[in-house]
Amino acid sequence: MEFSNYLSITDILVTNERIPCKFLHDLPKMGFLDPSAADDDLKAGTNAEIPIWLAESLYTRRPPLVNVELPKTYKDSYREILNADACTVDLHKLGQHFYELGCYVAKHDIKGEVGSTLINTLRQRFRMLLSASVATDSISAMQPLSASERLQAAAAARTERNLASWLQRGDCPLTTANMVANHRKRKRAEMEMF
Amino acid sequence: MFAEKVIELLKETERNPETIDQFNDEKIRQILEEMQLLFKMNMNDANATMDNKALWTTVQVRHSALERNKRCLLAYLYNRMNKIKTLRWEFGSVLPLDVRELLADEEYDWFTKYSSNLATYMRSLGQDTGYNGIDLTENLKPPKSLYIEVLCVLDYGKLELEDGDVIMLKKNSRHFLPTTECQTLIRQGILKQIT
Numbered sequence: 233m234e235f236s237n238y239l240s241i242t243d244i245l246v247t248n249e250r251i252p253c254k255f256l257h258d259l260p261k262m263g264f265l266d267p268s269a270a271d272d273d274l275k276a277g278t279n280a281e282i283p284i285w286l287a288e289s290l291y292t293r294r295p296p297l298v299n300v301e302l303p304k305t306y307k308d309s310y311r312e313i314l315n316a317d318a319c320t321v322d323l324h325k326l327g328q329h330f331y332e333l334g335c336y337v338a339k340h341d342i343k344g345e346v347g348s349t350l351i352n353t354l355r356q357r358f359r360m361l362l363s364a365s366v367a368t369d370s371i372s373a374m375q376p377l378s379a380s381e382r383l384q385a386a387a388a389a390r391t392e393r394n395l396a397s398w399l400q401r402g403d404c405p406l407t408t409a410n411m412v413a414n415h416r417k418r419k420r421a422e423m424e425m426f
Numbered sequence: 427m428f429a430e431k432v433i434e435l436l437k438e439t440e441r442n443p444e445t446i447d448q449f450n451d452e453k454i455r456q457i458l459e460e461m462q463l464l465f466k467m468n469m470n471d472a473n474a475t476m477d478n479k480a481l482w483t484t485v486q487v488r489h490s491a492l493e494r495n496k497r498c499l500l501a502y503l504y505n506r507m508n509k510i511k512t513l514r515w516e517f518g519s520v521l522p523l524d525v526r527e528l529l530a531d532e533e534y535d536w537f538t539k540y541s542s543n544l545a546t547y548m549r550s551l552g553q554d555t556g557y558n559g560i561d562l563t564e565n566l567k568p569p570k571s572l573y574i575e576v577l578c579v580l581d582y583g584k585l586e587l588e589d590g591d592v593i594m595l596k597k598n599s600r601h602f603l604p605t606t607e608c609q610t611l612i613r614q615g616i617l618k619q620i621t
Contacts, residue, residue, distance in 0.1 A: 241436050285490070286494070
């Protein structure tokens, strides 16, 4: 799991999110990890929010240096909302990488409820995802979706469009390559700025 | 906090997933400096752990930060490499000057090598059956007709066709050309197919 996405930028951005941790050992000179601490040294028992990548790697040391706790959005109160009706939640605001972050958090949840919440959430929101991908007013339909859901919806919409145009005309005109076109567009935008 | 510069770098890349950015050597230099510093601090503290066992934990934290920085830099280079690969397929083996400027020297070397490797491979295709190679960058979509009507988008200059005719590609001129002759130009955004 840890190195499966070693080169993925998305995974790197996900692991940059902060989660609350409790330090189990003294850390000399690491006081800056806890913004409220005045000392240079970080004492055992301090609670601080640190990025997941740091938490993960400190947790896997022998002996573990930190104890990972659940972030607010994966705790009971939010889980109840998600289990009741996941479609009402704006995942873009709650956490852009809700599912990906959840995968990291889930293994630190002793009761194992985070995992089932994630599956449940996706199951409930799937219809929403489907309707977002065929919606004509796509901006407002896309708004409450998380980052990965947006990618899925956009891919679905693209496939839908391609299928429709293929069914209608059966031919595919030659087009400019993607990167060439985008490079042009950007250059034009830069030219207009000056 | 550790590894923040490198995140800025990756966010920049993430913002433009479809185009390639200027190689950011200034930021990479800063990141490498941060890593050097972390490494030096770790060396000092690792030597001092003989007297003070508690320092060991600090060394581990910094070591994680070093690994993180390394991972992010590798990811940055890897993602650019994939884009450069796409450049070869979409712009062709000769890059326009303004694209060429976006690559670092090492990246351009890599591009040249990739390009010649690809060319060697394409030449070798079908040799056993008597053909001398297939250009894989052609006919990415199934060709529908032998001739197509195209509109010229840019002032390109002269183009010599296979039968020896020379035509002038001027902006907004229309031509009726063999598909095989103009599909590369269409992909490069010089011509546009009129349907």
